[in-house]
Amino acid sequence: MLTAKKINELERMACQMRMDVVQMGPRSGNVPHIAPAFSCADIVSALYFHFLNVRPEEPRWDERDRFVISKGHGALCVYSALAHRGFFPVDELWKVKQAGAMLQGHPDMKKIPGIDATTGSLGNGISFALGIAAGMRLKGRTGKVYCLLGDGEAQEGIVWEAAMYAAAKKMDNFITILDYNHLQGSGRVDDIIDMEPLPDCWKRFGWRVLEINGNDMREICSALEQAQVFHGGPTLIVAHTIKGKGVSFMEDNNDWHSKQVTDEQCAAAMAELEAQYRALEAEQA
Numbered sequence: 090m091l092t093a094k095k096i097n098e099l100e101r102m103a104c105q106m107r108m109d110v111v112q113m114g115p116r117s118g119n120v121p122h123i124a125p126a127f128s129c130a131d132i133v134s135a136l137y138f139h140f141l142n143v144r145p146e147e148p149r150w151d152e153r154d155r156f157v158i159s160k161g162h163g164a165l166c167v168y169s170a171l172a173h174r175g176f177f178p179v180d181e182l183w184k185v186k187q188a189g190a191m192l193q194g195h196p197d198m199k200k201i202p203g204i205d206a207t208t209g210s211l212g213n214g215i216s217f218a219l220g221i222a223a224g225m226r227l228k229g230r231t232g233k234v235y236c237l238l239g240d241g242e243a244q245e246g247i248v249w250e251a252a253m254y255a256a257a258k259k260m261d262n263f264i265t266i267l268d269y270n271h272l273q274g275s276g277r278v279d280d281i282i283d284m285e286p287l288p289d290c291w292k293r294f295g296w297r298v299l300e301i302n303g304n305d306m307r308e309i310c311s312a313l314e315q316a317q318v319f320h321g322g323p324t325l326i327v328a329h330t331i332k333g334k335g336v337s338f339m340e341d342n343n344d345w346h347s348k349q350v351t352d353e354q355c356a357a358a359m360a361e362l363e364a365q366y367r368a369l370e371a372e373q374a
């Protein structure tokens with residue numbers, strides 16, 4: 090179990106990542122995907138700043154854990170995490186989506202240190218991640234593969250091929266986290282294809298399923314700790330999240346799936362996030 094101090098540190102890093110993401114649009118001059126990154130920032134913080142066994146100075150280290158962000162539009166918070174973890178300079182964040190820049194709208198494994206799979210073609214990431222996990226098991230590697238799956242992309246057929254295979258082959262080095270924010274780029278997931286009861290579908294395939302508040306750091310860390318030691322099959326963490334979490338006018342508002350902030354909106358968002366950061370600092374003092 091993590092200490093209160095460590096939980097606070099992970100919460101502050103998630104807040105830092107949200108502040109970075111808000112500034113990426115105005116500083117780069119390009120339209121960012123803010124809300125999809127905000128919904129999973131707490132999960133990505135827990136992974137990169139506690140759970141993932143990775144080496145920034147040796148990004149292709151064979152024994153590392155792997156992380157695949159299947160929901161490619163959450164990439165901006167992963168870029169922030171990688172920069173603060175030391176994979177590349179923070180300055181790269183301010184060039185996002187510029188012509189020739191390393192960081193684009195979707196993560197590219199051939200260009201970005203620390204990215205294990207090129208994703209953004211929805212649904213493909215989880216099958217890519219499962220292939221990595223199968224290869225690691227064949228080679229006797231001890232690392233685990235973590236995959237962050239969007240709820241909208243769970244409508245893709247290739248997701249269910251991965252769900253079947255992972256359970257049938259008892260892939261206990263494979264942990265998938267479902268970012269269940271009930272929104273996808275084109276609307277409400279439940280209006281487009283209602284997949285409920287989604288957790289039960291995975292259980293019936295043979296997955297161990299945990300359900301948490303995916304914006305609560307204690308619940309995230311507790312679930313990941315359980316998933317790490319579970320043997321006999323894959324784990325799905327159904328993380329109930331809020332798209333746009335952290336900035337009041339972006340929360341559960343799909344306008345912010347992909348949209349540039351005005352100077353006033355950027356200032357308002359930063360004021361809210363800075364207040365959250367200061368409150369976390371005060372809690373720790």
Ligand SMILES: [Mg+2]
Nearest residue numbers: 240241272273
């Ligand atoms: Mg979603």
